[in-house]
Amino acid sequence: MSWSEVLNGTVRRVVATAQNGLEVVRLGGLETEARATDFRIVERRPMYRLRRYFADDELSPPSGPPVVLVPPMMMSADVYDVTQDQGAVGILHSMGLDPWVVDFGSPDSEEGGWDRTLADHVVAISEIIDRVRRETGRDVHLAGYSQGGMFAYQAAAYRRCRNVASLITFGAPVDTLAALPFGIPGDLAAPAAGFLAEHVFTRLSIAGWMARTGFQLLDPVKTAKSRIDFLRQLHDREALLPREQQRRFLATDGWVAWSGPAVAELLTQFVMHNRMVSGGFVIGDRPVTLAELTCPILAFVGEVDDIGQPTAVRGIRRAARKAEIYQYTMRSGHFGLVVGSIAAQQTWPVTGEWVRWRAGDGPRPQGIEPMQGDEPAVDQTGVSVTDRILHTGASIAEVGVETVRGVLGATAQAVRGSRELTAEAARALPRLVRLGQIQPHTRISMGKLLAEAGERSPRSECFLFDDRAYTNEAVNTRIDNVVRGLISTGVRPSTRVGVLMETRPSALVAISALSRIGAVAVLLPPTEDLAEAVQLGGVATIVADPDHLRVAERLGPPVLILGGGETRVLDIRPDSGTVDLEHIDPDDVPLPAWYRPNPGRANELAFVLFGRFGGRVEAKHVTNHRWALSAFGTATAANLGSGDTVYSIAPLYHSSVVLATLGGAIVGGSRIALSRGLDADRFSTEVHRYGVTVVAYTWTMLRELVDVPDFEFDASHPIRLFIGSGMPRGLWLRTMKRFAPAQVLEFYASTEGAVVLANVSGAKPGSKGRPLPGSTPVRVAAYDPVTRRFLEDEHGLVRECGVGEVGLLLGQATGHEAVNGAIRGVFTAGDAWVPTEHLFQVDADGDHWLMDERNAVVRTRRGLVYGEPIVCALGALEPIDLVVNYAVQVGDEEVAVTAVTLRPGMSLTASDLADGLAELDEDRCPDLIHVVPEIPISTSYRPRRSALRVAGLPNPGARSWYRDDDGRYRRLTKAALAELQGRAAPTHLTGPSVDVPGGG
Incomplete structure (x- = not known):
């Protein structure tokens, strides 16, 4: 080749590069003359526009099964129509299907767009399914890419698969904490997500350019390589044109803004708490779980997808055990699953064949296989080392970039254990510090802690009941309204008010409202001993639900009725004096000068509870300090956090529910799930639907679940812990076997005084464990159950029992408690101890074993x-x-x-x-x-x-x-x-x- 030819070629290349570069600068890219596929907007709402493609095509009108395609929240709906010949809608239509696309638009250009929540998107998809079903008369195949796939899962679960023929997802993570981008450890991502959700995205939204930049940074090597390749080929227009639409989409045109509330909800529910797996994510005010998905599912998995990593995508197997789940594995990264030549050759033809197969119009597509339920190791993401090296290593070599991802991953694994311990300590230490700072006149109560939760996280869920979620803000507003109603009827601080209610939201509100006033809640058990309990508790007024109206009126004190639903009809006799609190307008009740919210001090009486001892009913008086001790102790021992949902199947009037279940959940920032009662089918449904992680029990309650022969309960349940008191050792062992890998945390707590023992490790089933940090010191005193007297030493002091010796358990008097029966001069001159009702022995490890009630020991010959x-x-x-x-x-x-x-x-x-x-x-x-x-x-x-x-x-x-x-x-x-x-x-x-x- 002559020098002139080389020179001419170089000049032509430079000129072509300059011309094409100028076009890119002026127009944002090369003009391809490509046009978008024809579609019609068949539904226009503030949240979305629903596109129906080829709706006006007279030669080939849509007639096959409808496929609704959902884009991610941050990506334009055009992701499914980048090019007609290689895009989703064109290929699916050519296969005889009826493609529809959801267009959420961009929040920055939609009215109210910046206020959109994640739930708004899911509800919109549910509405769209109804519209397409009406329009076509056929059930819908719902498909979504990345977060759009998450939306598809959530919407189908929200509808419980009504009118959903199948689900198809492309790189849609379910078990988000199992495999995050960059190999970020889940236990680091969760608290970071919580911080961002609470402190950043409540004030900030994400513009389109920020979304684009963020996702490009998730794979910087590929981003740099694609840009260098484009520049290298800028002189060769013909080589660039086939991929120009795809390049422009990913580089500039395809990204839209995110609303801050939607991002915050995404981070909270699906990163911080991982509720796609555990269940219990909330759409509107409805708790939802993927465990109720029953329609067929096809998940596309990218072998080298570092955003929707294989392990995270395959989490659907754990989350939706009832569904028939298949997978199609591709050698592709995240974007390649839906855009580009590989998607045109594999993703969309396989999707079309899947829809035909499910409609009965063809065989199962090749490459589709049932998704296995094998659980990966905790340090695996599903992207093998070999695949990652082959896929990214070649790109690294081309652009001269080195990676340290593997080193960082190894380092993260090495410190995982210490980090988990640090996270637990970070939760426990502030609780113990606050508990230790409580003095007799410190203001501490249930009402105060609920108010603090409302100020800290108003939009977080406080409790769940009857398939509804109630936020901290809504609960505190309801409590304040009931406070006004109670005040209008004469309830004041220290007034003893009986609470006679079944487990329901209004019962929790009534107890909390009394605490907010500073009154005493006397929790009346609806038993044959009710009249005796009213007398022992010194009840001045009774708050009852409609179900207990007649019973309450027969007990004597004035009756106030609360709750029961909006459609209830009460038959209140005019001369009864009964007041319906629901008919009192809180705005019409002026607050008196004496009212200060949450005035309760540590040494003041908060609750009166009842128990049966020696065949008789006894009233147990619980101070605010005693309640706080159980609340903080339970939250610490059970390591409760905002990701937990604590499920109470016991009635609210039971002491362990008030002291441990409600108290621990409130202190831990956990959600409280209330149940109408113990029923195996209800338990199974609510555990998954609410995402229950901790179940509270009493005594032998779990027999109703463990020993039911036809009780169907999925092994993938989210329960990690059972907490309660009184469980027999045999039932304890059967419970751990039936609900493995969940553990049992058994408590012992004296109702009066401040003794709290807990078997935190669970290593000795049957043991009551050791005193919780922050609880009162305990000792086992030598005691004769026959004469019912302490045994003294040679100095006239009570002798402390040695290892294995049976004696009476005592708790040191703290000065916080308004209790009777404290004795002095026990182990030293002037000390003060409160006897419990129970005999214990302590083993060589310091663990306490309950022996009997002190009045129930059998005295044989x-x-x-x-x-x-x-x-x-x-x-x-x-x-x-x-x-x-x-x-x-x-x-x-x-x-x-x-x-x-x-x-x-x-x-x-x-x-x-x-x-x-x-x-x-x-x-x-x-x-x-x-x-x-x-x-x-x-x-x-x-x-x-x-x-x-x-x-x-x-x-x-x-x-x-x-x-x-x-x-x-x-x-x-x-x-x-x-x-x-x-x-x-x-x-x-x-x-x-x-x-x-x-x-x-």
């Missing part, structure tokens, strides 16, 4: 028999369901009798009993064991033994056993029973002792 070790030992046997131990008087002595019930279809033998009790000392085993058809259960699910005790000794038979002189259990015969009844021997124990208050 062999010595003392404690009930709880027997319950734990026999309850662990597979055939046994419930166990109770009680005393039957025979002559001058007591006989230790144990009653058990069996699980369905199982039997019990003497050898089973011997194996179960093998670890107990012989003298602490029961004299008699018998199988009974049923053990009565209280309204709080506590096994009752009073009726069995009254019935006396069991009858001889094949399911009754007695312990012979050699310590073996034999079938109880008439002769053996007669011999037992003929025995009579006095019982006595001796030793230095002092009287115990309240022990009689």
